[in-house]
Amino acid sequence: MSFLNYLVSGLSLGSVYAIIALGYTMVYGIAKMLNFAHGDVIMVGAYICFFAFTRYGLNPFISVILAMLVCTCLGIVIEKLAYKPLRQAPSLAVLITAIGVSYLLQNLALLFWSSNPKVFNPIIPNKSINLGGLTVSYITLLTILVCVAIMIVLTTFINKTKLGKAMRAVSEDKGAAQLMGIDVNTTISVTFAIGSGLAAIAGVLLCSAYPNLTPTTGSMPGIKAFTAAVFGGIGSIPGAFLGGLLLGIIENLAKAYISTQISDAIVFGVLIIVLLVKPAGLLGKPTREKV
Amino acid sequence: MSNVVLKCVDLGIVFGGLAAVNDFDIEVHEKEIAGLIGPNGAGKTTVFNLLTKVYEPTSGEIFLNGESTAKKTTVQLSKAGIARTFQNIRLFDKLTVAENVMTAMNQSMKYSLLEAVLRLPRYWKEEKEAREKALDLLSIFDMQGMADVKAGSLPYGAQRRLEIVRALATEPSLLLLDEPAAGMNPAETAELMENIGRIRDKFGIAILLIEHDMSLVMGICDQITVLNFGQVIARGTPAEIQSNPVVIEAYLGKHKEG
Numbered sequence: 001m002s003f004l005n006y007l008v009s010g011l012s013l014g015s016v017y018a019i020i021a022l023g024y025t026m027v028y029g030i031a032k033m034l035n036f037a038h039g040d041v042i043m044v045g046a047y048i049c050f051f052a053f054t055r056y057g058l059n060p061f062i063s064v065i066l067a068m069l070v071c072t073c074l075g076i077v078i079e080k081l082a083y084k085p086l087r088q089a090p091s092l093a094v095l096i097t098a099i100g101v102s103y104l105l106q107n108l109a110l111l112f113w114s115s116n117p118k119v120f121n122p123i124i125p126n127k128s129i130n131l132g133g134l135t136v137s138y139i140t141l142l143t144i145l146v147c148v149a150i151m152i153v154l155t156t157f158i159n160k161t162k163l164g165k166a167m168r169a170v171s172e173d174k175g176a177a178q179l180m181g182i183d184v185n186t187t188i189s190v191t192f193a194i195g196s197g198l199a200a201i202a203g204v205l206l207c208s209a210y211p212n213l214t215p216t217t218g219s220m221p222g223i224k225a226f227t228a229a230v231f232g233g234i235g236s237i238p239g240a241f242l243g244g245l246l247l248g249i250i251e252n253l254a255k256a257y258i259s260t261q262i263s264d265a266i267v268f269g270v271l272i273i274v275l276l277v278k279p280a281g282l283l284g285k286p287t288r289e290k291v
Numbered sequence: 292m293s294n295v296v297l298k299c300v301d302l303g304i305v306f307g308g309l310a311a312v313n314d315f316d317i318e319v320h321e322k323e324i325a326g327l328i329g330p331n332g333a334g335k336t337t338v339f340n341l342l343t344k345v346y347e348p349t350s351g352e353i354f355l356n357g358e359s360t361a362k363k364t365t366v367q368l369s370k371a372g373i374a375r376t377f378q379n380i381r382l383f384d385k386l387t388v389a390e391n392v393m394t395a396m397n398q399s400m401k402y403s404l405l406e407a408v409l410r411l412p413r414y415w416k417e418e419k420e421a422r423e424k425a426l427d428l429l430s431i432f433d434m435q436g437m438a439d440v441k442a443g444s445l446p447y448g449a450q451r452r453l454e455i456v457r458a459l460a461t462e463p464s465l466l467l468l469d470e471p472a473a474g475m476n477p478a479e480t481a482e483l484m485e486n487i488g489r490i491r492d493k494f495g496i497a498i499l500l501i502e503h504d505m506s507l508v509m510g511i512c513d514q515i516t517v518l519n520f521g522q523v524i525a526r527g528t529p530a531e532i533q534s535n536p537v538v539i540e541a542y543l544g545k546h547k548e549g
Contacts (some may be wrong), residue, residue: 022517037409094331108305108354153408155407157407157523160418161407161414161417161418162394162396162397162400162402162407162417162421163404163407164388165394165397166392166394166397168383168385168386168390169386169394170385172383172385172386173381175345175381176377176383177383177394178365178366178369178394179343179345179365179369179374180369180374180394180397180457180461181366181369181370181395181397181398181461182366182394182397182398182460183366184366190404234366252534
């Protein structure tokens with residue numbers, strides 16, 4: 001394989017990370033919390049799509065929509081039941097709860113769907129296309145295109161709609177937003193809904209490329225996407241995209257040219273170096289403490 | 292007499308045994324500018340926080356346009372017609388000037404998430420109208436030209452004015468201004484005074500303002516309430532307040548004989 005091939009498949013993996021990282025970064029930006037259950041929502045999305053598409057033979061498009069709907073509802077329910085009661089609580093309590101929700105989802109999946117790996121059929125034909133000497137599989141191409149589409153739609157949504165403006169306002173000052181008539185709870189719910197819907201897409205794309213589905217499928221990509229969000233500057237949407245893409249490319253190149261075993265170590269090593277140089281991440285704004 | 296917009300009866304709040312505001316009464320009418328003054332720590336901003344339900348009152352009642360606000364939340368009160376500015380400016384710094392104003396119009400915009408994503412006609416229509424309305428409101432302070440500048444990069448005086456515009460965008464019947472002239476020079480204060488009067492005339496709303504700048508308070512207020520240690524110590528027209536010995540004592544201390 002050529003360097004270009006590694007680069008494109010890295011871009012594809014990075015696209016999945018980027019889509020997941022969006023969920024982390026949006027929730028962090030608005031609710032100021034780290035939702036560590038986010039990775040497991042990916043897994044739930046992949047299972048829903050697996051059952052709809054592989055087991056019951058539904059149309060792939062409908063299966064993905066179904067997975068998105070279930071995950072969107074799941075995201076809203078998790079927020080309502082687990083995080084909303086802790087709105088005034090110290091952030092450590094929320095963090096522990098998030099880790100608890102993560103384990104809850106994994107164990108529920110274990111209970112319902114067993115630990116046997118499911119073989120996930122890719123939602124589009126497993127074929128490749130030749131682009132000027134470069135062989136790219138359909139799913140790689142689809143993943144990159146979906147990521148670009150999400151980036152465009154989401155950026156427009158955040159910048160050009162009233163809900164997007166409300167989200168940015170809540171992210172800056174909850175109190176002032178409320179006094180301007182913005183319902184903070186609804187805004188946070190919408191954020192969770194969007195993040196979780198995107199997680200379902202990420203789950204389907206991830207499992208189409210790596211078809212091994214287990215209850216812990218979401219945890220490693222979840223942690224890597226979280227890393228990507230921090231890498232790009234947590235709270236920043238363009239940062240999540242940049243961080244995700246770079247992380248995927250670094251991981252793939254490390255696997256190709258250095259070692260498969262220590263590729264993860266290299267990825268996290270890069271994160272440490274970036275944070276030493278730019279503590280707020282690549283696109284993050286350094287926060288000034290008011291004295 | 293015109294309609295009573297705001298009426299507080301025996302309003303009070305206790306923080307850990309300390310009555311920050313006690314038995315606060317006020318009546319503000321339509322098209323009236325009322326001033327709330329008092330030494331530092333007298334509880335003026337606390338009154339604003341009670342009116343907007345940032346704090347839940349421990350006693351008393353608030354009526355907005357004749358209706359009790361006891362069961363309303365901060366967001367519902369904004370819909371019901373209370374808008375405010377802040378002593379320490381709290382704009383959405385990363386949003387543009389126009390976006391700050393449009394944010395306050397969210398509640399009156401009806402299009403749904405689906406309509407926004409699919410870009411249906413109602414989305415375009417309402418977003419366009421909101422922007423036009425925002426520019427129109429900004430023109431009160433001649434700020435249309437700054438519409439697409441980030442709020443955080445505005446000069447201080449412009450930030451104060453933008454806060455007032457943002458508050459007006461919620462279409463309030465009662466506007467609460469928390470030290471609108473703080474940090475302004477005399478020329479800016481004079482201009483602000485004129486604008487507050489214009490806002491009252493144009494929108495026909497009631498305005499309650501906290502201010503330390505006595506030229507402003509005495510110049511534009513129809514009635515003044517003086518707070519000290521959470522208690523109303525005087526009430527009246529600017530002329531009455533200026534000559535009230537209790538007020539002078541609260542501000543300057545007791546005059547020692549001999």
